[in-house]
Amino acid sequence: MKQQVKRHWGLWLTIIVVVLGLIGVGLTRWDAPLYQQTVAKVTQVHAINRNSSTDEFQNKDVTYQQAVTVRVLNHRHQGQTYQIRNTYTKSGAMDQAYRVGDQVFVRVPATKSSSVTIQGLKRDTALAFVAWLALALLLLIMRFSGLMALLSVTLNAVLFYGAIQLDLMTNGGHLYSLFGVLAVIFAVLTLWLVQGFSRQMLVTLGATVAGTGIAVIISLIVFAVTHERGVTYEAMQYVTQVPRPLFLVETVLGSLGAVMDESTDIVASLFQLKQERPDIAPNQVFRSGLQIGHSIMGPLINVLFLIFMADTFAMTLLYLRNGNNWGYTFSMNMSLGMVQSLISGIGIVLAIPVASWLASRLLPGQEAAV
Amino acid sequence: MSTITVLGLVLFVLMTIIGGKTGATAFLSLIFNFGLLFLAVVLISWGFPAMGVSLVIGTIILAFTIFFGEDNELAAKTAYIAALIVMVALILVIFPVEHWIMAQGFSLEDSEDLEGMSLTIGVSFVGVAVTEAILSTLGAIAEASIAIAAGLSEIIEQYPHVTTARLYIDGISIGKQIIGTTFNTLFFGFFGGFLALFIWFSGLHYSFGSVINNKIFVAEVLMVLFSLIGVILTVPVTTWVMTLEHRHTAKQQD
Numbered sequence: 001m002k003q004q005v006k007r008h009w010g011l012w013l014t015i016i017v018v019v020l021g022l023i024g025v026g027l028t029r030w031d032a033p034l035y036q037q038t039v040a041k042v043t044q045v046h047a048i049n050r051n052s053s054t055d056e057f058q059n060k061d062v063t064y065q066q067a068v069t070v071r072v073l074n075h076r077h078q079g080q081t082y083q084i085r086n087t088y089t090k091s092g093a094m095d096q097a098y099r100v101g102d103q104v105f106v107r108v109p110a111t112k113s114s115s116v117t118i119q120g121l122k123r124d125t126a127l128a129f130v131a132w133l134a135l136a137l138l139l140l141i142m143r144f145s146g147l148m149a150l151l152s153v154t155l156n157a158v159l160f161y162g163a164i165q166l167d168l169m170t171n172g173g174h175l176y177s178l179f180g181v182l183a184v185i186f187a188v189l190t191l192w193l194v195q196g197f198s199r200q201m202l203v204t205l206g207a208t209v210a211g212t213g214i215a216v217i218i219s220l221i222v223f224a225v226t227h228e229r230g231v232t233y234e235a236m237q238y239v240t241q242v243p244r245p246l247f248l249v250e251t252v253l254g255s256l257g258a259v260m261d262e263s264t265d266i267v268a269s270l271f272q273l274k275q276e277r278p279d280i281a282p283n284q285v286f287r288s289g290l291q292i293g294h295s296i297m298g299p300l301i302n303v304l305f306l307i308f309m310a311d312t313f314a315m316t317l318l319y320l321r322n323g324n325n326w327g328y329t330f331s332m333n334m335s336l337g338m339v340q341s342l343i344s345g346i347g348i349v350l351a352i353p354v355a356s357w358l359a360s361r362l363l364p365g366q367e368a369a370v
Numbered sequence: 371m372s373t374i375t376v377l378g379l380v381l382f383v384l385m386t387i388i389g390g391k392t393g394a395t396a397f398l399s400l401i402f403n404f405g406l407l408f409l410a411v412v413l414i415s416w417g418f419p420a421m422g423v424s425l426v427i428g429t430i431i432l433a434f435t436i437f438f439g440e441d442n443e444l445a446a447k448t449a450y451i452a453a454l455i456v457m458v459a460l461i462l463v464i465f466p467v468e469h470w471i472m473a474q475g476f477s478l479e480d481s482e483d484l485e486g487m488s489l490t491i492g493v494s495f496v497g498v499a500v501t502e503a504i505l506s507t508l509g510a511i512a513e514a515s516i517a518i519a520a521g522l523s524e525i526i527e528q529y530p531h532v533t534t535a536r537l538y539i540d541g542i543s544i545g546k547q548i549i550g551t552t553f554n555t556l557f558f559g560f561f562g563g564f565l566a567l568f569i570w571f572s573g574l575h576y577s578f579g580s581v582i583n584n585k586i587f588v589a590e591v592l593m594v595l596f597s598l599i600g601v602i603l604t605v606p607v608t609t610w611v612m613t614l615e616h617r618h619t620a621k622q623q624d
Contacts (some may be wrong), residue, residue, distance in 0.1 A: 011374045012520070014571055017478065019512070020475045024553060033601070034579070035579045036579060037546070037579065037580070037606030043482065047569070053490055055488040055490055055491070056488065057488060057491075059488065059491040059492045060492045061490035061491065061492040062492070068531075083435075089489070089490050090492065091475075091491055091492055091493050091494055091495055092472075092474060092475060092494065092495050092496060093474075093475035093476055093489040093490075093491070093495050094475060094476050094477075094489055096472045096474075101446060103378065106584070109566055110520055110617070117488040120583065120585070121471075121472055121475060121583070122583055123471050123582075123583045123585075123588045124582055124583055126467065126470045126471035127582060127588055127591065127592070129467075130463075130471075130592060130596075130599075131591075131595055133463070133595075134598045134599045134602070135596045137602045137603065138549075138598070138602050139604055141438055141520055141545070141605060141606060142542075142545065142546055142549055142602070142605075144547060145534075145547075145550065146549065147547035148550060149549050149553045150548040152550065152553070152554065153557050155554050156557060156558075157561075160568075162563060162567050163568055164565075164572050165567060165572065167574055168569065168573055170513075172569075179565075186558075190554050191553075193550075194550045194551065197557065211445075217378065218380060218488075222373060222376045222380060222479050223373060223378055223418055224373060225376065226372060226373040226376050227373075228525075229372045230373050230374055231373050231374075234407070235481070236566065236569045237566065237567070238479055238566045238567040238569075238586075239482060239566050240566070240569055240570050241566075241569060245568050246468060246565065247571075249565060250562050250563055250564075250565045250566065250591060251562070253442040253561070253563075253565065254558060254559050254562030254563050255458075255557040255558070255559075255563030256558045256562065257554040257556070257557055257558030257559055257562075258555045258558070258559065259553060260551065261551040261554060261555045265548075265549050265551070268547075272560075278544075289541055290388065290578075292389075293389070294389045294390065294393065295439060295440060295441070295516070295520065296517075297388075297389060297390075297396060297441045298392070298393075298396025298397075298399060298435070298436055298437075298439035299383065299512050299513040299516050300439060300513060301396070301400060302399065302400060302403060302509045302512065302513070302553070303510050303512075303513050303555060303556075304508075304509070304555075304559050305400060305403065305404070305509065305561065306403070306407075306431075306506055306508055306509035307506050307509065307556075307559045307560060307563070307597075308559075308563060309404070309407050309505075310502045310503075310505045310506035311412060311502070311506070311563065311590075311593075312592070313410075313505075314475055314476065314495060314498050314499070314502070315476075315480075315483065315500045316411045316475075317415050317491075317493060317498060318484075318487055318489070318491065319416040320411065320412065321415055321488075321491035321492075321493065322487050322488055322491070326408075326412075327493055327565065330408075331525070335374060335444060335607060336410075338404075338564070339373060339374060339377060341400075342378055342380075342381050343375065343472035345381045345385075346377070346380060346381050347383060348432065349381065349384045349385055349388055349389070349393075352388055352389075353388055355545055356464060358456070
């Protein structure tokens, strides 16, 4: 009976949190005063004209012009309305049509001579809605475990932010040591939150660090032997520091979560195995670990591969439609993602024997036998 | 030889040594998936609708990832059906959201890379954004559905007369175990890869407000969130499909 009351409480609390969250999402429609930029709401839109165009590669597109009437929602020009001419294309690579009800950032120049321009769409409401959807589902289906997962991701995000600030303060000079240490802290913190501080957690940590470390060493050897042929660092996006170290750090961080995921699975299963059959021999434990690893590694490598590659889609498409051949398009857009996937893959595969071996030698009860 | 070839060879050898036949087939599925991804871009660039391409290619990618990685027939079949259901459910979320949030194509931060390119290529970039989002979630969905289906099929093997209600509780509890680590895989997978962008934002002192409305940032966070939603949905859906399968086989045996 008491248990039932408690369970009802949990459910009600979850529902209250979810509903409050939805109200919060709705409130972002009225958060304009919080922005430094000038925010305006689109009140009227009408089409002016359309032009068909054909570029030098025979791509046919349509360019539209629309007159957008906006009413400013915050700061100095609050309440004033402006009519702005917006040009957009059917494909919408860099531009977009605006619809009545959209909130946008506008720039109102100090002098009357230049015109008001739209800087971009205000996307916070939509983003908050999707975040709310994910969190609501998480809480409703997973309850407390969902909260812990969320906490670990939040803490990692804070650390990540701190490390970036440090990196900027040192101007990228200590990138390797900074993010190397960060990677270890990430691993310790995450595993500690998931498993608590225990022998099992230490074994998992060891496997994660060793697996990733060996993968990096192997990759560096391959880089040296092949003189990094076909690794197009110059194609890296958004680079403001030396690209090569940045790329390696990105790769290590990118694969870290997956390697932890896998090591956790293997080590946890092996510890459970040992509990069920205390007299099992270390070699048997090692073999069981490999067995578990077999079925995990394929899907896990695919997770990272799809994440790394999907990002490159828009640019790849643009290259293809701009008359570039497949080989050049691949090397300028997909080769870095490919190298990243392969290095991560090597880390994921290597973590299997490392985790199995560590677990087989460091299982509890071993000392008693000696 | 190029670096990619050598790294690929190293990975293949390692997967074969450590994973045996399963490892070799898993490597094969990776190569097929790459081919399929490239095919998807090429098809869209030839003018096929992005939505149709992502549905067809997505269905095939899920099949390769799940059937090449899992030996147990019941688990693989269940995982595949569940993954397909989740994919369709996700498309119903992704499609309207991408049209609402308009975080497609490129942003001012891309200007340098876009120099000399014609942007008026007549392909809807919103459609491309939908494709990107769908394909990036598939790996995580496949992984979660395999983990849960494999766990449940093992329980059914050991206790053939397990009740549906019990199976459901077990499914959710397996889900709770994997959700934390899967979150981390996704978090690091996405954000590790965008270190350069975050350094850009911080270095140029973007305000919090501009970051959360920035096209590229929003597109990236959306992909993480869609993957999370996919993984969370996978837990009950896979369990549900497994209970259906279980009831079906139980009836046949009677």
